[in-house]
Amino acid sequence: MVRCINSIVAFGCSGAGFQPVLGEGFMGLFRTVGFMAEPSPAARITYGGYLRLEELLALQDGPDGYAPLPSNDELHFIIVHQTFELWFKLILRELKEARTLMNNEHIEESSIPRVVHHLERVSEIFRLLADQWKVMETLSPQDFLAFRDRLGTSSGFESWQMRELEVLMGLESQGRVGGMDPLQHMKRLAEEGKVSAQALHDFETTTSEPSLNDVLTTWLSRTPIHGSSPGSDGDLDAVRNYVDQHLEAMRQHGEHVIAHMIAIGHGDEATVRPRIEAGVSGAEQFLLRDGEAIRHRAGLLFIESYRDLPLLSWPRRLIDSFVELEQSMLLFRTHHARMVERMIGRRMGTGGSSGVDYLDATTKYRIFVDLWAVRTLLVKRDALPEVSQADFYGFRSNAPPHDS
Numbered sequence: 001m002v003r004c005i006n007s008i009v010a011f012g013c014s015g016a017g018f019q020p021v022l023g024e025g026f027m028g029l030f031r032t033v034g035f036m037a038e039p040s041p042a043a044r045i046t047y048g049g050y051l052r053l054e055e056l057l058a059l060q061d062g063p064d065g066y067a068p069l070p071s072n073d074e075l076h077f078i079i080v081h082q083t084f085e086l087w088f089k090l091i092l093r094e095l096k097e098a099r100t101l102m103n104n105e106h107i108e109e110s111s112i113p114r115v116v117h118h119l120e121r122v123s124e125i126f127r128l129l130a131d132q133w134k135v136m137e138t139l140s141p142q143d144f145l146a147f148r149d150r151l152g153t154s155s156g157f158e159s160w161q162m163r164e165l166e167v168l169m170g171l172e173s174q175g176r177v178g179g180m181d182p183l184q185h186m187k188r189l190a191e192e193g194k195v196s197a198q199a200l201h202d203f204e205t206t207t208s209e210p211s212l213n214d215v216l217t218t219w220l221s222r223t224p225i226h227g228s229s230p231g232s233d234g235d236l237d238a239v240r241n242y243v244d245q246h247l248e249a250m251r252q253h254g255e256h257v258i259a260h261m262i263a264i265g266h267g268d269e270a271t272v273r274p275r276i277e278a279g280v281s282g283a284e285q286f287l288l289r290d291g292e293a294i295r296h297r298a299g300l301l302f303i304e305s306y307r308d309l310p311l312l313s314w315p316r317r318l319i320d321s322f323v324e325l326e327q328s329m330l331l332f333r334t335h336h337a338r339m340v341e342r343m344i345g346r347r348m349g350t351g352g353s354s355g356v357d358y359l360d361a362t363t364k365y366r367i368f369v370d371l372w373a374v375r376t377l378l379v380k381r382d383a384l385p386e387v388s389q390a391d392f393y394g395f396r397s398n399a400p401p402h403d404s
């Protein structure tokens with residue numbers, strides 16, 4: 001096997017075309033390289049060429065004709081933004097891969113770990129980005145003010161990659177500050193020449209395709225509940241029974257909670273009971289519509305409740321990685337808002353928004369709403385009804401207890 005030695009054959013070395021003459025030591029090695037009339041394509045690749053470094057490193061001087069050239073502080077500002085945008089590019093790619101894998105009527109079991117892998121990578125990137133605001137904070141407010149006017153009305157608000165990834169994940173207009181419609185916003189930016197026709201086209205494509213939240217919901221609706229799958233005989237009743245059983249478990253659990261709260265002096269019957277009962281009626285609204293169980297929510301509740309069943313171990317990891325993804329994105333938003341507060345206080349943003357107040361409002365966004373909501377409905381393990389058809393999920397229901 002030929003091992004790649006960066007300093008000699010350059011980044012991207014492969015075995016082909018690189019045959020040192022045995023026993024001739026380093027001189028033989030150089031002679032061999034010297035004799036190669038036509039180096040293989042891999043050997044022609046250099047570190048700078050592969051990464052297109054010269055082009056990349058020539059992109060920090062501001063737009064054409066920008067004078068005077070950026071100061072140290074402004075260069076720092078540009079580089080931090082550019083690195084964010086590069087990471088956004090990768091995030092989009094990873095999330096699109098995940099969406100494609102899940103956008104199928106039947107998802108191979110082996111695909112779920114791959115989706116988890118994509119989502120986990122994105123969560124790590126968001127964590128990295130959340131920390132990257134620290135680098136931005138080395139800029140003092142006054143140093144920022146020194147070049148802030150040069151930014152004109154440009155703002156992260158115009159980051160089309162950020163908008164695209166929100167849409168790809170499934171953030172709805174009605175959930176946004178002021179009900180902002182991102183497609184209309186993008187069209188306006190394109191008319192004003194602030195984004196290219198290609199960026200608008202890519203954005204329109206993403207808007208017209210199912211979001212990650214859409215494919216997740218469809219997948220959840222196929223969850224086998226007590227061994228019953230959609231379309232199988234009696235599935236509607238099986239799912240409705242499951243929901244009723246769970247609501248009953250919540251009621252019983254609620255009675256214990258009421259007794260406990262009163263016993264420890266955290267209120268009396270009149271104050272505690274309505275709160276617990278409101279929780280159960282909230283659960284009914286979450287799980288039922290027109291007397292029928294909402295299957296994807298029942299499926300989600302089932303996975304979260306019986307997460308120890310072997311067959312459900314990857315589904316629950318998948319759900320965890322969606323929650324992780326959204327949590328890491330929210331922390332990224334929160335850290336941005338805190339950095340901005342430290343930098344510009346309560347000033348208006350260059351994009352015309354209220355600034356920090358606007359950014360704080362975006363930290364309330366929730367995309368995978370059901371995944372967060374279901375947590376309020378969970379009851380402790382020993383209060384749960386037994387799983388029927390446990391065989392189906394990888395455990396035998398009537399297996400004798402362990403001896404130990």
Ligand code: HEM
Binds near residue numbers: 081085144162
């Ligand atoms: C001194 C540094 C920064 C300040 C003072 C700042 C300030 C702001 C403000 C005030 C907004 C709200 C929109 C507006 O009215 O402009 C905003 C939005 C935004 N900024 Fe920054 N920002 C800074 C650095 C960054 C960096 C390095 C990035 C990385 C790409 C970034 C990305 C964004 C994005 C994506 C939004 C849109 C958020 C949304 O609408 O959900 N910002 N920024």
